[in-house]
Amino acid sequence: MSLDWLSAFLIYALFTVAGTVGMAQFLHLQMGLAGIGNFGIVGFFGLGMYTYGVFIRRIPWPDAMGDILPFVISMLAAVVVTALAGMLIGWFISDLDGDGVLVGTLGFATVVYSLALSEKRWTGGAEGMAVTDPVGFGTKGNSLFWLGLMLLLVVAATYYVARVHRSPYGRLLVAIGQNEPLARSLGKPTFGIKLSLFAIGSAGMGLIGAIFAVMNHFIRPTEIGIEVTLAVMVGLVLGGSARVWGAVVGVLLTAGLFDIVVQIYLPLPDSWYQITLPVVREMVFGAMLILVLLWRPLGVLGDMRRDKLVARLGRG
Amino acid sequence: MLDAKGICSGYRGVTVIKSLDLSVGREVFAVLGANGAGKSTLLATLARLIPLMSGELWFQGEDISRVPSWVSAARGIGYVPQEKGIFPGLTVLENLYVGAMIGSRSREDRLDEVIELFPDIGERRNQLAGTLSGGESRMVACGRALMQDPRLLLLDEPTAGLAPKYVDSFFDKIREIHRTRDVSIILAEQNATKALEVADRVVVLSLGEASAIMDAADVTTEKLKEGYRI
Ligand SMILES: Nc1ncnc2c1ncn2[C@@H]1O[C@H](COP(=O)(O)OP(=O)(O)OP(=O)(O)O)[C@@H](O)[C@H]1O
Ligand SMILES: [Mg+2]
Numbered sequence: 001m002s003l004d005w006l007s008a009f010l011i012y013a014l015f016t017v018a019g020t021v022g023m024a025q026f027l028h029l030q031m032g033l034a035g036i037g038n039f040g041i042v043g044f045f046g047l048g049m050y051t052y053g054v055f056i057r058r059i060p061w062p063d064a065m066g067d068i069l070p071f072v073i074s075m076l077a078a079v080v081v082t083a084l085a086g087m088l089i090g091w092f093i094s095d096l097d098g099d100g101v102l103v104g105t106l107g108f109a110t111v112v113y114s115l116a117l118s119e120k121r122w123t124g125g126a127e128g129m130a131v132t133d134p135v136g137f138g139t140k141g142n143s144l145f146w147l148g149l150m151l152l153l154v155v156a157a158t159y160y161v162a163r164v165h166r167s168p169y170g171r172l173l174v175a176i177g178q179n180e181p182l183a184r185s186l187g188k189p190t191f192g193i194k195l196s197l198f199a200i201g202s203a204g205m206g207l208i209g210a211i212f213a214v215m216n217h218f219i220r221p222t223e224i225g226i227e228v229t230l231a232v233m234v235g236l237v238l239g240g241s242a243r244v245w246g247a248v249v250g251v252l253l254t255a256g257l258f259d260i261v262v263q264i265y266l267p268l269p270d271s272w273y274q275i276t277l278p279v280v281r282e283m284v285f286g287a288m289l290i291l292v293l294l295w296r297p298l299g300v301l302g303d304m305r306r307d308k309l310v311a312r313l314g315r316g
Numbered sequence: 317m318l319d320a321k322g323i324c325s326g327y328r329g330v331t332v333i334k335s336l337d338l339s340v341g342r343e344v345f346a347v348l349g350a351n352g353a354g355k356s357t358l359l360a361t362l363a364r365l366i367p368l369m370s371g372e373l374w375f376q377g378e379d380i381s382r383v384p385s386w387v388s389a390a391r392g393i394g395y396v397p398q399e400k401g402i403f404p405g406l407t408v409l410e411n412l413y414v415g416a417m418i419g420s421r422s423r424e425d426r427l428d429e430v431i432e433l434f435p436d437i438g439e440r441r442n443q444l445a446g447t448l449s450g451g452e453s454r455m456v457a458c459g460r461a462l463m464q465d466p467r468l469l470l471l472d473e474p475t476a477g478l479a480p481k482y483v484d485s486f487f488d489k490i491r492e493i494h495r496t497r498d499v500s501i502i503l504a505e506q507n508a509t510k511a512l513e514v515a516d517r518v519v520v521l522s523l524g525e526a527s528a529i530m531d532a533a534d535v536t537t538e539k540l541k542e543g544y545r546i
Contacts (some may be wrong), residue, residue, distance in 0.1 A: 045454065168417055175414045178403040185363055187390035187418035187464060 011143045013259045015215055018150045019208045020228075020255045024236040024247035025157040026201040032199040033170060034197055034242020035177025039102050040089065041205060041232050043109030044082050046116060046224030048206025051078040053219040054122050057129055071134035071214075078210035079203045086202025092193045109229065116221045128220025131213055150208070157204060162244045173197065227282065231255045234285045238292050254285055317341050317500050318362065318393075318468055322370030325361040326524075331369060332357040336523045340468070344494050345500045346511040346532070349521035350544060355504035356398050358521065359470045363395035364388040376467065390418050394466030398473050398504070399425075401457025404446025408437050411445045411456050417461030423463075429497075430459040433489060451478050454486075462493065468500045469493070476506065487514045495508065508540060520544055 020152045023041055055074035085108075095102040116123045123129065133142050164170040176183040176190050183190050213219050231254065239250020258281050262268075268277070318340045349355050360366045362373070364385040373381045380388050380437045389395070403411050412430060416423040431438035434455040440448065445456055454474055461469060467530035471490070475483045491514050494501050505511040511518060512532045520527040520543025527543030 101468055168413065171410055171414050172417060174406060175403045176408075178405050179400055181365065182397065182403065183401060184365060184385045184413075185389045185393075185395040186414055189384070189386050191384075 006139065006140075006144075007264075008143060010260070010264055011140070011147055012215070013264060015143070015147045015150055015212075017251060017256045018147065018154050019212055020231050020235060021248050022150065022154045022157050022208050023205050023228075023232045024239075024251050025154070025161050026204040027232055027236050028161055028241050028244075028247050029164060029173070029197060030201045032236065032246070033164070033173040034194060035174075036093070036194065036198070037098055037101050038105050038201070038227060039233070040105030040108040042224050042226065042228035043105070043112040044086060044202040044205035045209035045212070046109070046112045047085055048078040048209030049213040049219055049224065050083045050112070050116055050123055050209075051206070052137075052210035052213050053129055053131055056131055058311045067132075067134040068294045074211050075207070076105060078206050082206025082209075083199045083203035085206075085218060086198045086200075087195050089202070090198030094191060094194060104267065106227075109224075109226070111222055113221060116224065126221060128218055130218050131220070133214060133217065143215065146211060148217075150211055150304055153204075153208065153211070158244065158248065161247075165244050169193075214244060227278070230282065230285060238288060240296070251264050254288060317376060317501075319372075319374040320362070321374075323361065323373060324369040325357065325366050325370065327357075327366070332524045333361060336524075336526050338389075338519070340500060340502055342498065342500050343516035344490065344514055346515035346518040347502060347504045348506075348508050348511060348518055348540075348543065350502075351506075353521040354524040355521055356472050357524075359395070359420050359472045359502065359504050360397070360468060361376070363393060363470055365395070380434050389464065392465070392467035394461035394464045394499075395475060396457045396461045396471050398452075398476070401520040402445040402448070402453045402460070403511045404444065405447055406455055407442050408445055408448070409546060411460050412437075412463050415460035419465040419518045420438065421465060426465065430462050433493070434459055434463070451482050454478065456493045458489075460509070462497075462499075465501060468502065470502050470504075472508060474503070475510070483510065 023045065027038060027041060031036045052074045055072060055077045058076075059070070061070040089105065089108050093101045096104060116124055119125075135142055135145055137145055164173070171194065172183070172186070172188055175186065176194065180190065206213070209224075212223070216223065235251030235254050236247050237250065238254055239246035239248065241247075262275070263277065318338070320336055321337040322335045322337060324333055325336055336358070347358060348353050353442055357366065361368065364373075364380065364383060364387070367380055372379065375388065375391060375393060378391070380391070383533055384388065385395075403414065406414070409427075412427060413423065419426075431441075433509060437452060437455050437459055440452065448456060450467070458471070458474060474490070475486045478486065488502065489509055490501060493499055503511060512535055515532045517529055518532055518535060519529045520540065522544060527539075530539060530543075
């Protein structure tokens with residue numbers, strides 16, 4: 001089978017879109033169900049990315065360990081560090097209202113960005129640092145490998161979200177999001193549940209960031225700008241959290257359409273790619289967000305869930 | 317069942333409940349008092365949603381003075397607040413199901429009992445709780461607490477704002493819950509007449525201080541007035 005149609009550019013775009021879907025699924029749990037508006041997505045993504053980078057680059061791994069073991073350890077470190085950071089942030093914002101959560105999480109992302117810039121000894125500062133690819137399937141083979149891994153992660157996250165949606169745990173998350181004081185008297189540890197939710201979501205976003213680092217071969221602060229958070233947020237809001245597929249459909253309609261269809265298949269002048277397209281992208285996303293909130297506040301898949309879920313419950 | 321020894325509680329800087337002693341057994345116990353007397357504060361304190369400033373709280377022989385609200389709920393204290401007693405974005409049925417996450421009895425058995433008690437909400441099981449009328453959401457809130465299979469139910473003015481016809485039937489249900497399910501009930505209430513009809517004993521709160529605890533059967537207007545400090 002010929003894979004010529006899969007240009008390096010397309011593989012990379014698919015990879016980015018898949019990563020965005022993955023993060024949108026974790027946000028689905030936090031914001032869509034439990035009502036915690038996490039605006040620090042790129043902070044967790046970036047922390048995962050940099051943790052991986054710092055581990056793989058700054059630890060003098062003995063040659064005897066080969067390439068794979070240090071890679072696995074650094075990946076695990078990225079997951080653990082972001083999970084702990086998620087717990088800390090979750091604890092910090094647990095008593096805040098919606099605005100406080102927004103500011104707190106946004107602040108976290110800013111801190112990660114500033115640290116990436118300022119801690120040159122560890123992060124390489126504005127120039128960033130290169131990371132090597134631990135697998136050896138050739139240039140294209142490697143890209144396909146990481147794309148496959150990312151897709152696997154997305155499938156796993158989607159499956160997990162689907163499980164949560166149908167479980168009493170999912171209903172409890174919605175209850176916490178809707179009326180937290182009341183949820184405290186349901187006999188389940190709401191605080192611990194929120195913390196673990198934050199830890200799981202953050203670890204997932206951190207893992208995506210770490211895989212992104214490997215695929216990208218390079219880690220630098222420009223990769224962890226607010227656009228990452230926006231793309232995830234807009235995708236999820238557009239698709240809606242009412243259904244498991246909301247995050248997937250929403251991201252495909254935004255980042256998917258734009259980064260794949262527009263950028264790769266539309267014959268646009270080369271000079272647009274540097275400045276015009278990113279700006280147009282943000283503008284289109286912003287406009288879509290407004291339109292969706294006006295016309296379909298529950299997302300394009302909005303009210304479909306209620307009917308289905310209710311029908312299922314009614315039978316039970 | 318529930319023993320409060322010299323409990324004080326309130327909000328940031330204000331002590332509302334001032335050194336209250338209470339011992340509630342297997343009965344319907346009414347807490348009367350004017351607006352702002354501290355009834356809701358007392359019930360929320362008993363539900364462990366407001367921390368104790370001092371004093372001790374014992375439930376079924378265990379000290380619950382310091383436990384978080386989910387623990388006391390898991391041990392059998394069901395709480396229906398005066399306001400916001402439902403999850404508006406969940407359906408009626410989902411509201412009831414979130415109540416059934418603790419306890420060992422089958423969820424469907426409990427559901428059948430609750431719907432038998434409140435047939436009206438059974439008919440609306442697929443409606444979003446946020447779209448229910450005031451009376452209906454009271455029933456859902458109460459039903460949700462009953463789904464938790466509580467040993468003690470704290471009801472904060474469950475009939476405020478209801479049509480007289482509903483008030484009567486609600487009080488009948490309170491009696492029925494107590495009798496058939498062996499659940500103790502602490503009921504905060506403005507309506508002294510109605511409360512005295514269903515309660516075994518009453519206490520009157522006034523500015524956070526409690527009157528003597530009286531048997532509902534021999535409460536006189538004078539005694540009540542004295543409690544209200546009118
Ligand atoms: N969150 C709060 N912060 C500060 N003070 C409060 C708070 N909630 C209630 N209070 C005060 O505590 C006192 C007792 O209020 P509480 O709600 O317990 O009265 P209540 O007896 O339930 O009245 P009602 O019959 O009107 O419901 C009131 O003076 C009230 O202003
Ligand atoms: Mg009150």
